[in-house]
Amino acid sequence: MAILTYREAVARGIAQEMERDDSVVLIGEDVAGAGGVFKTSAGLLERFGPERVIDTPIAEQAILGAAMGAAMTGLRPIAEIMFSDFFAVCWDLVVNEMAKTRYMTNGQVTIPLVVKSGNGGSLRFGAQHSQSIENWAMAVPGIKVVAPSTPEDVVGLMAAAVRSDDPVLFFEHKGLYSSKGEVPDGPIVDELGTARVRRPGKDATVVALGLMVSRALAAAEQLAERGIDCEVIDLRSLVPLDAATVLESLGRTGRLFTVEENPRMLGWGSELVAIAGDDGFWDLDGPIVRITTPHIPLASADSLEDLMIPSVDRIRDEIEQALKP
Amino acid sequence: MNLPLSNHAYGEHALVLPPDDPTSHDDADISMETRLRMYRMLQEMRQFEKRAYDLFMQQLVKGTTHLSLGMEAVAAGFGAAMDTDDYTFATYRGHAHTLARGVPMEGVLAELLGRANGLLGGKGGSMHLTSVEHKVMGSYAIIGAHLTIANGAAWSAQYRRSGQVAVCFFGDGTTNIGAFHEALNYAAVFKLPVVFVCENNQYMEYTAIGDITAVRRPAADRAPAYGLEPIVVDGNDADAVHLVAAEALAHARSGKGPVMVEALTYRHGGHSRADPGKYKPPGELEAWLAYDPIKVYRGRLERLGVAAADIDAINAEVAAAVDEATEAAKNGPLPDPRAAFTDVWADGGHQWRS
Incomplete structure (x- = not known):
């Protein structure tokens, strides 16, 4: 057992897979010599050499195209898009090419690749370097989407993503890079499309993702002191979506809350609410509540950003308010 | 200010004319076997696309088609020069490049008709022809992206030390999109075994390429900015293309890095089925x-002593093959409705939730 930071866990997960399989390669801006601007690939160049860990130009289309073409022809590339906001300049490759080529070719082409990216806010980077774009990705058929919240999950889900024969967008939360957690020794291989119950409870189901998981857990602890027992689910994966775990929990608690960092319109919580309406309606004992960032770009000032992204206090208060008899 | 249509009316841009000497490559060092193979390819592409046009007019081909009538010598010249294992990356105007790798006509035509015996089971259509078995790694319909994807296949070949080259065809219009420039720099930096082939047919979609491009040769004039030679070839002479292709492939295969070839040619028709091409002066x-290209090549074969009857026999054999493919395509079943739900994912299915 080791205590690793989230950023160290990213490098450990990649190294675990590169060690196992020579066809796994890493490309991206500043990923090799500098070890990544977020230090998520520190030490990989030294360990695996310049043929497998490659610095690229600032050319996101060229990066994703290279990863896709290589994935179609025998490699299992991991490509880094430094900030997830930059997907906007190479989204064609993601939604038109990676997502659809297997389908359009009637299964002739397999695209086993991972695109890892720093996602999310709380670092005062302003509106173009703080977005939570996982909901863009989940709207496109053909792309798998994961967003781990703990170092152990980072390692295991990275391994699962690399071993997947489908393209996977792997969202690392920038606000979690310095967080620490226990990681078991030896290889770890997790499973895509599985949520985890982080805290069992009987009064309400609270579903969160990424940075919001630790905040939801902290809010649940405070609510427990006030006699409200929340079950907190870390969704971990948006595509595939582990709706069964959420619906099973809702069946026991009767109330559903989502805690989302994405702007309000069409966040993943909207889809979860729709699923609850379809398949969990008779389990609901009260309104579903979505706790989200408002539908605005994020401001850079710390005071403003903190007001917008769901905080522990806001999560606690909104749940408490909704559960008032 | 220099607005595109401020100094001439739409369709009144300067004429771009072809070369005037069809004999220029009569003496080229190309075997008669290869020449006859290329002639047959030209006939296959031409007769196939004419049939595709007819079937469109009969409303059997739906959606749209982008024909390369008049541009076939580029696909034939490269097709005959490529190794079996080399990769082809084509565009939505990709019928000829697909046939040039030996993909059977039936599958291509049935795909255009949306039939289950189509190359893609009816799920891709005219713009996405792919046959991994023939190393045709796809036809891409949003310009630019596939240059970067071809780089990836070339990178994989380089990493695996397989000796393969990726050949990426695209039109003149693509040279003005960002991905073109990202791809060229990337390929040059990593010395990737990739050959970029610009088919300059003088028109982006409905606009003369010269009216909206800062340089005269849209691909060749950009090549030196990425350290590449500016190579221009007569794209209507299959022999000229073939010689340049062989040299480009050898260069890329030897580890010296990418090559950019600009082939000058002409699209006989419009951009797609919706375009009558009224902008042509x-x-x-x-x-x-x-x-x-077919006239040029037939003339050459005759000057080199091939009997007209032998050439006509090739034409007739191809015509029979096109008829046979047409019948097979027309008789193909419609796709099983369940096919719409397969192969979203590598497990064969489409499930996104539990």
Whole structure:
């Protein structure tokens, strides 16, 4: 057992897979010599050499195209898009090419690749370097989407993503890079499309993702002191979506809350609410509540950003308010 | 200010004329076997696309088609020069490049008709022809991206030390999109075994390429900015293309890095089925029809002593093959409705939730 930071866990997960399989390669801006601007690939160049860990130009289309073409022809590339906001300049490759080529070719082409990216806010980077774009990705058929919240999950889900024969967008939360957690020794291989119950409870189901998981857990602890027992689910994966775990929990608690960092319109919580309406309606004992960032770009000032992204206090208060008899 | 249509009316841009000497490559060092193979390819592409056009007019081909009538010598010249294992990356105007790798006509035509015996089971259509078995790694319909994807296949070949080259065809219009420039720099930096082939047919979609491009040769004039040689070839002479292709492939295969080839050619028709091509200045199409790739090549074969009857026999064999493919395509079943739900994912299915 080791205590690793989230950023160290990213490098450990990649190294675990590169060690196992020579066809796994890493490309991206500043990923090799500098070890990544977020230090998520520190030490990989030294360990695996310049043929497998490659610095690229600032050319996101060229990066994703290279990863896709290589994935179609025998490699299992991991490509880094430094900030997830930059997907906007190479989204064609993601939604038109990676997502659809297997389908359009009637299964002739397999695209086993991972695109890892720093996602999310709380670092005062302003509106173009703080977005939570996982909901863009989940709207496109053909792309798998994961967003781990703990170092152990980072390692295991990275391994699962690399071993997947489908393209996977792997969202690392920038606000979690310095967080620490226990990681078991030896290889770890997790499973895509599985949520985890982080805290069992009987009064309400609270579903969160990424940075919001630790905040939801902290809010649940405070609510427990006030006699409200929340079950907190870390969704971990948006595509595939582990709706069964959420619906099973809702069946026991009767109330559903989502805690989302994405702007309000069409966040993943909207889809979860729709699923609850379809398949969990008779389990609901009260309104579903979505706790989200408002539908605005994020401001850079710390005071403003903190007001917008769901905080522990806001999560606690909104749940408490909704559960008032 | 220099607005595109401020100094001439739409369709009144300067004429672009073909070369005037169809004999220039009569002495080229190309075997008769290869020449006859290329002639057959030209016939297959031409007769196939004419049939595709007819079937469109009969409303059997739906959606749209982008024909390369008049541009076949580029696909034939490269097709005959590529190794079996080399990769082809084509565009939505990709019928010819697909056939050039030996993909059977039936599958391509049935795909255009949306039938289950189509190359893609009816799920891709005219713009996405792919046959991994023949190393045709896809036809890409949003310009630019596939240059970067071809880089990836070339990178994989380089990493695996397989000796393969990726050949990526695209039109003149693609040279003005960002991905073109990202791809060229990337390929040059990593010395990737990739050959970029710009088919300059003088028109982006409905606009003369010269009216909206800062340089005269849209691909060749950009090549030196990425450390590449500016290579221009007569794209209507299959022999000229073939020689350049062989040299480009050898260069890329030897580890010396990418090559950019600009082939000058002409699209006899419009951009797609919706385009009658009314922007072509008077006399331009006629001049290029007189320098049609098949006419040029047939003339050469005859000058080199091939009997007209032997050439006609090839034409007739191809015509029979096109008829046979047409019948097979027309008789193909419609796709099983369940096919719409397969192969979203590598497990064969489409499930996104539990």
